[in-house]
Amino acid sequence: MSKVVQRYIALWDFEGCGEQELSFKTGDRFQAVDSSKEWWIVERITAIGSRTGEKGYVPANYLGEEGSVQEQPWFFGDLSRTEAVNLLMKKGNTTGSFLIRVSDKQGFVYALSVRMSDAVKHFKIMRSDQGEYHLFHTHLFPDLTKLIDHYKTKPVMKGLMLSEPCVKDEPVAADFSPLPLDEWERPREEFTLVKKLGSGNFAQVHEGYWQGGLKMRVAIKTIKQDDTNREIFRKETAFLKTLRHRNLLALYAVCSIGDPYYIVTELLSKGDLLKFLRGEEGQKLSVDSLLDVAGQVVDGMHYLETKHCIHRDLAARNVLIGRNNICKVADFGLARIINDDCYVSNSREVPYKWTAPEALEFGRFTIKSDVWSFGVLLHEIMSRGMNPYPAIPNSELLQYLKVGHRMSAPRKCSEKVYNxxxxxxxxxxxxRPTFNELKFTMDNLSNYECSEVPSKPTTAPKPPPKPRGLFAKLQTINK
Incomplete structure (x- = not known):
């Protein structure tokens, strides 16, 4: 029996640059020669399936599997709720505009997002034991196309029918590199620093260009070369090379020859989450969008948890945010892979107000100390960038926590989220919960119009004791 050859169709036009990249038009067809990386080597084929002999690199995110749901204009693949809302509320979309996205939530594989006049509704697309898709048990469909066709003629909810697919943004090919993942070291001459984005104790971060096989915008962390920083550079790059997740910052290249060292990563257009939350756009985010941001951080940290990695510096300033509010955990300078249950450090160079009491007092860092930090980060998100414990100096914080005091709930924060x-x-x-448990909890905070996934029973923790004396004054100031 002959092997079925999978073919792919171009979903957008693409203009290649350089001899290795292949230009193409929407509707062109290809056969993959090497699809193991994020830039594929393909061979162009004709409409009747004949090979042309023309080969080259193409960005995989410009292609869809021919004859599959990927070919449909309403299918958007991996997309968060916030990304879906941002896309559907853009100019060009109207009431009834819709998209289907892949969901990593427990209990359903796809979600349907539909624009109303001033909001977006989300529906779980369930699948029966026989493989049929449905929003409601009363109407079952053999595939997603039939489901979409039905709700173009029948309301998906009172007064709302599907109209046209959401306007699709062309993907950004610059997010990907055809370089093999093991070829990290690149010549310094390939990189150009453009402007400084920020600085810390050991490094500065610049926006720049990588002018190797592609000219692409990147973030370049520069670390001055000395014995201490050489170890920091070695540990951070070794750690980043092991990571590959949608919600973790991606490493592109390093330059360890010459001074300073370069760590080259993807560039996220909106900068760090703390500045974003305090800015105009962050101040206008809905609660649902804030929870989506928190959920993305949990997804990235859950991945680290599965890899037995601890971050040790989880805070809003170390989360980056990009187009359509995609969030990525960054700054792995303090991160460690732990073979035992904990990592012990006597260093006092810790983010004091984000660090768990057992780590402050005994230097014991675990996945659960990262969970503590996430609680502080969640407070930052829901308060839209408020400083934690603003009236309490570092020297008094540990005692404040040991007697049972905690930060009060941010304004307009629900009891569920504060719990x-x-x-x-x-x-x-x-x-404390694991990140796996937090992922379940955050997933089920989202309000879908059709909910068939039972809520996980939880017991609300006892409230902390009321503060007295000096701490009462400090907390009054805090409020």
């Missing part, structure tokens, strides 16, 4: 923070701030690390 998540309190669970993350449990005095006993073993009583």
């Amino acid at each position: 998540i923070m309190l669970e993350c701030w449990s005095e006993d690390p073993q009583k």
Whole structure:
């Protein structure tokens, strides 16, 4: 029996640059020669399937599997709720504009997002034991196309029918590199620093260009060369090379020859999450969008948890945000892979107000100390960038926490979300949730129009004792 050859169709025009890249038009067809990386080597084929002999690199995110759901204009693949809302609310979309996206939530594989006049509704697309798709048990469909066709003629909810697919943004080919993942070291001459974005104790971060096989905008962290920084550079790059996740910052290249060292990563257009939350756009985010941001951070940290990695510096300033509010955990200078249950460090160079009490007092860092930090980060998100414990100096914080005091809930923060923070701030690390459990909790905070996934039963933690004396004054100031 002859092997079926999978073919792909171009979903957008693409203009290649350089001899290795292949230009193409929407509707062109290809056969993959090497599809193991994010830039594929393909061979162009004709409409009747004949080979042309013309080969080259193409960005894989410009192609869809011929004859599959990927070919449909309403299918958007991996997309968060916030990304879906931002796309559907853009100019060019109207009431009834819609898209289907892949969901990583427990209990359903796809979600349907539909624009109303001033909001977006989300529907779970369930699948029966026989493989049929449905929004409601009363109407079952053999495939997604039939489901879409039905709700173009029948309302998906009162007064709302599907009209036209959401206007699709052309993907950004510059997000990907055809370089093999093991060829990290690049010549310094390939990089151009353009403007400084920020600085820390050991490094500066610049926006720049990588002018190797592609001319692409990148972020370049420069680390001055000395014995201490050489170790920081070695540990951070070794750590980044092991990571590959949608919500973690991607490493592109390094330059360890010459001074300073370069760590080259993807560039996220909106900068760090803390500045974003305090800015005009962040101040206008809905609660649902804020929870989506928090959920993306949990997804990235859950991946680290599965890799037995601890971050040790999880905070809004170390999360980056890009187009359509995609969030990525960054700054892995303090991160460690742990072979045992914990990592012990006597260093006092820690983010004090984000660090768990057992790490402050005994230097014991675990996945659960990262969970504590996430609780503080969640407070930053829901307060839109408020400083934690603003009236309490570092020297008094540990005692404040040891007697049971915690930050009060941010203004307009629901009890459910505040209870998540309190669970993350449990005095006993073993009583804090794992990131896997947090992922379940955050997934089920989202309100879908059709909910068939049972809520996970939780017990609200006991509220902390009321503060007295000096701490009462400090907390009054805090409020």
